[in-house]
Amino acid sequence: MLSRWPAWVGYAASAWSLLYAALGLFWTFGGAGFPFGAGHDPEPLESILGGLPRTTAAPVIAGFGLIGTVVALASTRPGALRRPGRNAALRILVLGFAALSAVALLVVIPDRRLLMIVAYAPILAGMGLWVLLTGSDLPTIANLGLWTLTHQVGSVLGGLVWAGVAVSFARRKRAACVRCGRGDQTPAWTTSAAAARWGRWAVGVAVVVPLVYAATRWAWALGIRLGISEEFYQQGRANNIWWAGAALATLAIGGAVLTLGLAQRWGETYPRLVWFRAGRRVPPALAIVPASLVSIIVTSAGLEYLRLMFRPEFQENSWATMGPELLWPLWGVALAAATLAYHLRRRGACADCGRG
Known part of the structure; x- marks a missing residue:
C-alpha cells in the first residue's frame, strides 16, 4: 500500500483536513481541547501560535480544514483541471496550497518540544541507572503537555500527506510518472x-x-x-x-x-x-x-x-x-x-x- 501512495494520498489529505475542520468548528463553539495559547498550552511561549486567542484561531482552523478538503479531492482528479475553462492559474493555486500547507504543518506549527521528547526519551532511560547508583536527581525539563505534543504529531502527519499531494499533483501536471517522478525529460x-x-x-x-x-x-x-x-x-x-x-x-x-x-x-x-x-x-x-x-x-x-x-x-x-x-x-x-x-x-x- 505504501508503494501506491500517489493513489491514496489525496484522499488521506482530504480526510485529515475534514477532521481538522470538524475540530475547528468544535473549538469555535467552546469545545474542550484547543491546543494553543495560555490556559490550553502549558508552555505557550514555545509555540508560534501561542499568542492566538481561540476565538480567532478556531474559525481559521475550521476554514483551513474545509478548503483543504476540497483542494485535496481536486488534486486526485488533475484531468478535470485541464478541461476547457480550467486555466493554469487554478492548477497553480492547488499546487501552491498543498505545498504551503505541507511546510506550515511540518516545520512551522510544531516546535522544539517534539525534538525534546524524541531526544530525551533514550537519555532519561539511560540515566535511570545513574540515578539508582548515585541518588542524584534527573534534570528537570519543561512541562511538554501531552495534548500539545499529540496535536503536533497530528500536524506532522498532516504535513506529510499534504507534501505527498503536492508531489503527486506536480508529477501529474508535468505528465511524469506519479510513483517515481521520472518522465521523458528527467532533470x-x-x-x-x-x-x-x-x-x-x-x-x-x-x-x-x-x-x-x-x-x-x-x-x-x-x-x-x-x-x-x-x-x-x-x-x-x-x-x-x-x-x-x-x-x-x-x-x-x-x-x-x-x-x-x-x-x-x-x-x-x-x-x-x-x-x-x-x-x-x-x-x-x-x-x-x-x-x-x-x-x-x-x-x-x-x-x-x-x-x-x-x-x-x-x-x-x-x-x-x-x-x-x-x-x-x-x-x-x-x-x-x-x-x-x-x-x-x-x-x-x-x-x-x-x-x-
Missing part, C-alpha cells in the same frame, strides 16, 4: 551521478552543524565556561544540566556519524561491524525514513530558536546557549537534501513506468 540534477555530487555537500553541512552544537555542550560538561557567565555555569552544574546537555551532544554526534552513511558505501551495504548482516544490502527506507523525520523536527526546532532568540526574556547567556541552535534550520534542510540525494542514488527501475 539532470536527479540523475544518480549528479545526486552523488551535490549529496556529498549536503552531507557535509548536515554533519558539521550538529558537531558544533556537541562541542559547546561537552565543553560545559567538562568545566569549560564557553561563552557563559560563572553564575550561570554554577546554576547548571548544580542542576546536572550540563551532563544532560552532554548526553544530547552524544546523540548529536551519533546522528552525525549516521549521516555520513548517506554518502558512504557502508550506508548501502552493511559493514563487517554489523556481523549478523555484513555484506547484505541496506534497505533504503532504513535510512530514508528516520533521516526524513529528524530533518523535520530539527528544522522546526531551529525555527523556534530563531524566533525566541530575539525576545526580551532571553538575556546575556542566550547567544552562547542558543547560538548553535540558530544553525539548526540549515542542518535540517541539509539533512533533507542529503536524504533526497541518497534516495535518488539508490532508487532502481520504476515498477510502474520501467524507467531506471
Whole structure:
C-alpha cells in the first residue's frame, strides 16, 4: 500500500483536513481541547501560535480544514483541471496550497518540544541507572503537555500527506510518472551521478552543524565556561544540566556519524561491524525514513530558536546557549537534501513506468 501512495494520498489529505475542520468548528463553539495559547498550552511561549486567542484561531482552523478538503479531492482528479475553462492559474493555486500547507504543518506549527521528547526519551532511560547508583536527581525539563505534543504529531502527519499531494499533483501536471517522478525529460540534477555530487555537500553541512552544537555542550560538561557567565555555569552544574546537555551532544554526534552513511558505501551495504548482516544490502527506507523525520523536527526546532532568540526574556547567556541552535534550520534542510540525494542514488527501475 505504501508503494501506491500517489493513489491514496489525496484522499488521506482530504480526510485529515475534514477532521481538522470538524475540530475547528468544535473549538469555535467552546469545545474542550484547543491546543494553543495560555490556559490550553502549558508552555505557550514555545509555540508560534501561542499568542492566538481561540476565538480567532478556531474559525481559521475550521476554514483551513474545509478548503483543504476540497483542494485535496481536486488534486486526485488533475484531468478535470485541464478541461476547457480550467486555466493554469487554478492548477497553480492547488499546487501552491498543498505545498504551503505541507511546510506550515511540518516545520512551522510544531516546535522544539517534539525534538525534546524524541531526544530525551533514550537519555532519561539511560540515566535511570545513574540515578539508582548515585541518588542524584534527573534534570528537570519543561512541562511538554501531552495534548500539545499529540496535536503536533497530528500536524506532522498532516504535513506529510499534504507534501505527498503536492508531489503527486506536480508529477501529474508535468505528465511524469506519479510513483517515481521520472518522465521523458528527467532533470539532470536527479540523475544518480549528479545526486552523488551535490549529496556529498549536503552531507557535509548536515554533519558539521550538529558537531558544533556537541562541542559547546561537552565543553560545559567538562568545566569549560564557553561563552557563559560563572553564575550561570554554577546554576547548571548544580542542576546536572550540563551532563544532560552532554548526553544530547552524544546523540548529536551519533546522528552525525549516521549521516555520513548517506554518502558512504557502508550506508548501502552493511559493514563487517554489523556481523549478523555484513555484506547484505541496506534497505533504503532504513535510512530514508528516520533521516526524513529528524530533518523535520530539527528544522522546526531551529525555527523556534530563531524566533525566541530575539525576545526580551532571553538575556546575556542566550547567544552562547542558543547560538548553535540558530544553525539548526540549515542542518535540517541539509539533512533533507542529503536524504533526497541518497534516495535518488539508490532508487532502481520504476515498477510502474520501467524507467531506471
